Amino acid sequence: MNDHSTDPALRALFRAAAEHGRHHAAPLPVADVVARGRRSHRRRVALAAAGVTTVMALGALTAVVLVPGRTGPALPATSPSTGSATSSAPGPTPDPTTSRPGPGAQETQSAPPNPPTSTPGTTAPAAGSTAPRR
Numbered sequence: 001m002n003d004h005s006t007d008p009a010l011r012a013l014f015r016a017a018a019e020h021g022r023h024h025a026a027p028l029p030v031a032d033v034v035a036r037g038r039r040s041h042r043r044r045v046a047l048a049a050a051g052v053t054t055v056m057a058l059g060a061l062t063a064v065v066l067v068p069g070r071t072g073p074a075l076p077a078t079s080p081s082t083g084s085a086t087s088s089a090p091g092p093t094p095d096p097t098t099s100r101p102g103p104g105a106q107e108t109q110s111a112p113p114n115p116p117t118s119t120p121g122t123t124a125p126a127a128g129s130t131a132p133r134r
Helices: 008-023 030-066
Strands: none
Touching: none
């Protein structure tokens, strides 16, 4: 333990200080308490007003920065699908048994020839033959 707690001289000094405090202690006048409360209230209101002003200014600044300028209409996120609405597959899948595209693949996948048009009373030229031009 502490040696000071058993010292009678120190104990007497503490008791004298406590007695002096009891005799001279008095409540503050009401006007002083009210003035202290009003100062505290003004500080709190000023701090709240400054905080609200700062938040509003930063919000307006953020809105100005993030809102894009005048641009064209918004484009769709994906291109519209041309398949049926019930199909979940993205498109036709190639047959794995067919040959892989190579240098000659374009020649084998050409569009079918257009049928020749003929006028009534004439015959169309045979496929693969060339007719003389007039």
